[in-house]
Every structure is written in C-alpha cells, then in structure tokens.
Amino acid sequence: MKRKISFKAQRKVSVLPENQLGLLNKTNFGDSSIPIFNDKLIENNCQKLPVKDLKVFQINLGYMCNQVCDHCHVDAGPDRKEIMTWDTIKECLVAIEESKPEIVDLTGGAPEMNPNFREFILALKKINIKKIIVRSNLTIFFANNNYSDLPNFFRDNEIHVISSLPCYTKENTDNQRGDGVFNKSIEALVVLNSLGYGKKPSLKLDLVYNPGGANLPGDQASLEKDYKNELFKNFGIVFNDLFTMTNMPISRFLDYLIVSGNYETYMNTLVNSFNPSTLNELMCTNTISVSWDGTLYDCDFNQMLELPIKSPLKHISEFSVSALAKREISTSQHCYGCTAGSGSSCQGTVV
Numbered sequence: 001m002k003r004k005i006s007f008k009a010q011r012k013v014s015v016l017p018e019n020q021l022g023l024l025n026k027t028n029f030g031d032s033s034i035p036i037f038n039d040k041l042i043e044n045n046c047q048k049l050p051v052k053d054l055k056v057f058q059i060n061l062g063y064m065c066n067q068v069c070d071h072c073h074v075d076a077g078p079d080r081k082e083i084m085t086w087d088t089i090k091e092c093l094v095a096i097e098e099s100k101p102e103i104v105d106l107t108g109g110a111p112e113m114n115p116n117f118r119e120f121i122l123a124l125k126k127i128n129i130k131k132i133i134v135r136s137n138l139t140i141f142f143a144n145n146n147y148s149d150l151p152n153f154f155r156d157n158e159i160h161v162i163s164s165l166p167c168y169t170k171e172n173t174d175n176q177r178g179d180g181v182f183n184k185s186i187e188a189l190v191v192l193n194s195l196g197y198g199k200k201p202s203l204k205l206d207l208v209y210n211p212g213g214a215n216l217p218g219d220q221a222s223l224e225k226d227y228k229n230e231l232f233k234n235f236g237i238v239f240n241d242l243f244t245m246t247n248m249p250i251s252r253f254l255d256y257l258i259v260s261g262n263y264e265t266y267m268n269t270l271v272n273s274f275n276p277s278t279l280n281e282l283m284c285t286n287t288i289s290v291s292w293d294g295t296l297y298d299c300d301f302n303q304m305l306e307l308p309i310k311s312p313l314k315h316i317s318e319f320s321v322s323a324l325a326k327r328e329i330s331t332s333q334h335c336y337g338c339t340a341g342s343g344s345s346c347q348g349t350v351v
Contacts, residue, residue, distance in 0.1 A: 004068060004077075005068065005077055005078075005079050006063075006068065006075045006076065006077035006079055006080055007075050007251070007252065007255065008075055008079075008080065009077070009079040009080075012255075014255065014258070015075065015251055015252075015254070015255055017304070017305045017306040017307075018306075020250055020251070020254060020305055021305055021307070021332060023254070023258075023263075024249065024250075024254075024332055024333040024334055025332065025333060027333075029264045032264065032268060034267050034268065034271055034333065035271060036333075037331050037332065037333055037335045037336060038331060040271075040274060040336075041279070041331075044276040044279070046276070046279050048328055048329065049279060049282060049284065049285055049329040049331065050279075050280060050285050051285060051325060051326075051327060051328070051329065052285045052286040053286065053325075054099050054101050054286060054287075054288060054321065054324065054325075055101060055102045055103060055286040055287065056101060056102070056103045056104075056105055056283070056286060056287040056288075056346075057092075057095070057096055057099065057101040057103065057104045057105065057287075057288060057290070058104075058105040058106075058107060058287055058288065058289045058290065058299075058300060058346070059084070059092055059104070059105070059106055059107070059289075059290045060074075060084070060107050060108060060109070060111075060289065060290065060291055060292050060300065060303060061083070061084045061106055061107070061108055061109070061111040061113075061114040061117065061120075061292065062080070062082055062083035062084055062108055062109050062111070062113060062114050062292045063075070063076045063077075063080035063082045063083075063108065063109045063292065064076065064077075064078065064080045064081065064082070064083060064108070064109045064110065064113045064114075065077055065078065065080070065108060065109040065110040065113065065137065066078060066110055066113070066137070066139060066140055066143040067110070067137055067139060067177060067178055067181065068178065069176060069177045069178065069252075070175075070176050070177070070252060070253075070256065071176060071210065071247055071252055071253040071256065072251065072252050072253075073248050073250050073251045073252070073253060073300075073301060073304055074108070074109060074251065074300075074304060075251045075252060075304070076108060076109040076110070080109060082292045082293070083113075083114055083115070083292060084114055084116075084292040084293070084294075085116075086116045086119075088292075088293065088294045088316065089116055089120050089123075091294060091316045091317050091319070092290060092294075092316055093120075093123055093124070093127065094319070095316055095319035096124070096127065096129065097127050098319065098320075098321055099319075099321050099324075101129075102130075102131060103131045103132075103133060104124055104129050104131070104132050104133070105133040105135070105346065106120075106121075106132065106133065106134050106135065107135040107300065107346075108135070110136070110137055110140045110143075111134060111135065111136075112134070112136065112140050112147055112150055113140070118153060121134075121153075121157055121159065122157070125157060131160060132157070132159050132160065133159075133160045133161075133162055134154065134159050134160070134161055134162070135162050135163070135164075135346075136150075136161055136162070136163050137163065137164060137177075137185075138163045138165075138184065138185040138188035138189065139181055139184040139185060139188065141184075141188050141191065142184055142187070142188070151188070151191050151192055151195055152195065154192075154195075154197075155195045155196065155197070155203060158202045158203065160204045160206070161192065161197060161204070161205050161206070162206045162207075162208060162243070162346075163185070163188075163189075163205070163206070163207055163208065164177075164207070164208040164210070165185055165189075165207045165208065165209070165227075166209060166210055166212060167209070167212070168226070168227050168230040168231055168234075169182075169230075170182040170183065172212055173185065175212065176212050186235050186237070189205075189231070189235070189237045189239070190235065190236070190237060192205055193205075193236075193237060193238060197239075198237075198238040198239040198240055199238060204240050205239045205240055206239060206240050206241045206242070206243060207227060207239050207241075207242050207243070208242070208243045208244075208245055208348075209223055209227070209242055209243070209244050209245070210244070210245045210246070210247050211246075211247060213262075214247075214256075214257060214260070214262040214265065214266040214269075215269075216246060216269065216270075216273060216340055216341050217244035217245065217246060217341075217344075218244070219342075220242065220243070220244040220342065220348055220349045223242055223244060224241065224242035227239075227242050228242075241348070242348070243346075243347055243348030243349075244344070244348055244349060245344050245345075245346070245348065246270075246337045246338070246340055246341070246344035247337070248301050248334050248337040248338075249263070249266060249267065249270075249333075249334050249337060250301060250304055250305060250334050251304055267333070267336070269340070270336035270337055270339075270340045271336055273340035273341045274336060274339050274340060275339060275340065275341060275342070275343060275351065276339075277351050278338065278339045278342070278343035278350050278351050279339065281343060281345075281350035281351055282338055282339070282343065282345065282350060283299060283338070283345035283346055283347070283350070284298040284299045284302075284329050284338075285329070287299060287346075288309075288324060289302065289303050290316050291303050294315050294316040294317060295308060295314065295315055295316075296308065296309050296311075296313060296314060296315060296316060296319075297309060297330075298327075298329045298330055300346070301334055301337075301338075302330055302332075305332065305334065307330045307332060308330065309327045309328075309329070309330060310327055310328040310329070310330055311323060311324065311326065311327035311328070313327065338350075
C-alpha cells in the first residue's frame, strides 16, 4: 500500500534533519569507509566550493503537495502545513529586485498550492523578471477546481514549466509517485501541448527523470531521446529538454536506502563516481534557496537538512547581495550526489 501521509505526520524520528546528518556523517561501515566530502574537495585541490554571481533565486513556497512520492527529498504531502506567507513573499520580491537574478525558480511541495501563488507570479512579472520556472507535478491541475485554470495561467504568463516524470511507462511512474499519477501526468502534458507548450519558443516544457532505485541515472542525452520517441509515439506528446537528477540520500530516499539495505552500497557508488570537473558548475555556486519561512540556504537539499549558509545573513529579510557574495557554501556527505558522474542539479547534468 502506498504511503498516504508524510514522515513528519508519522513522527518518524529517523528522518529528523539532525538524525539524517548524524547518519550521513558516519563514515565507517564495517570493512569499508566513506571519505569526508570536504576532504575529497581538498584532495582535488579545492579548498572550498566557489561562490559566483547570483543567477538563480529558488524559492520553496511550501511543503504541501497533493502527492506523496516515494523518493521525495522534501517529505511533501497533503498533511504538510508549512506555507510561505505573503509577508515573506514580499521580502523575496524586495531581494529579487535588488539582486536581479536571471531566473526565479518556484518549487515546493506543489508550489501552486500556496494561496498567494498567482499573485506572486504577477508581481514577478511587474518587476520584469524574464524567466520564471514553476516546478509542477502536473497532477495538481486535476486536484480540484482551484487549479484547473493553471495551464492557461502558465501560458498567459509564459511560465517555464519543469515537471517530474520518472519514466515514460505507467508501471514505473506509478510505483514511485502513486497509483494513477502516470495517466494524469500524460493528460496534463497533452493539455500543455495543446496550449503551445513544447512547441512555441516562449512556452518551454521540460521533464525530469530520476532513477526508481539505488542507481545513478543513465546518460541524459540517450534518455531524452528515448523519452521523446516513446511519449510522441504513444501519446503525441512533445517537450523541450529532459533533465536527469541523482536521487539524494536524504529524507524518503534515505529511508528507502536504509530499509532496503542499500545505504552503504549507494554511498560508495556516489563516492566512486565522484567527478572533480563538476565542482565549478554545481548549482549551489550560483543559487540561493529560500525556505517557506524565509531562511536562506545554498540549495534545496541543504534546506531539507536544515544546513544553513555560512554567513551572518540568515533570513530573506536581511538580504544583501554584497553579504551573500561573501558566504561559504555549506557541505555534507549528501553533496556526493551532485558530484557523481556527470553531476546533478535542478537543471540536470552539469558537465
């Protein structure tokens, strides 16, 4: 039976951020050991990750979601009540006007479930933000009548839609995301295509793949070709790009690794696949992640582990471009996930 509520609602102690970090920082496993990530950086002539000009302003509008997916690193679900308030959104708008990022990236949970979602989009348009990404799970369009107008709203405001679709087959998608998710996702993609998404240059539609088990994703270009062939052949669906993402050993996926006995093997896979050429291109080097409560992080994954940025600047209300540029990027063992193979980010591979 599929999980219907979040781990938080189950009061599962093992996935509290401090307990996850405690496990991740345990490096000895019987006959094997996992090197400390920071030691791996030094070994590759990198004392610390570089901090670049801010390019991506990623905002988590809340952990509430209409789905409860097996590998969700947010532990999102219908029972999560953490939602960004309008006051915090206004603080984000002030910071965005000051920093002028290339991209504003809205995520969740299901970001559309924030009651101020549409008003926030319109406010971003008013301050002339050219590229707004919404990370939509697609099934939200059919959650209830409050969301049925979203495809048209996205089109009218030329929103770049990025959607997770773990596989182009029903069985694999439903196994990871829940019964009926694949069919609803296909229905949503058909609707988006009918509005011009994936066809018009101003209406970008990208999909995200992540493995169903304790494996690294396959080659992004090859998977994209397979996705495009299968989705067009079977459903007439077109899209722009496919992004592959490595499953991060945190939250529900970390729990899966432990329960299935794959934790040590998976961590060793990540370490053995470490690619130093990814270090200069990691998303944390040019991104700031804002939690639903306004706390600042280097990335969405650090946010879930409550691993804040190394800076006096802690909250969006204190935002300063110059102060942000002086931060150091916080790292832990989960960072091996972004540096394995071709690297992993919210925009797919990095090298």
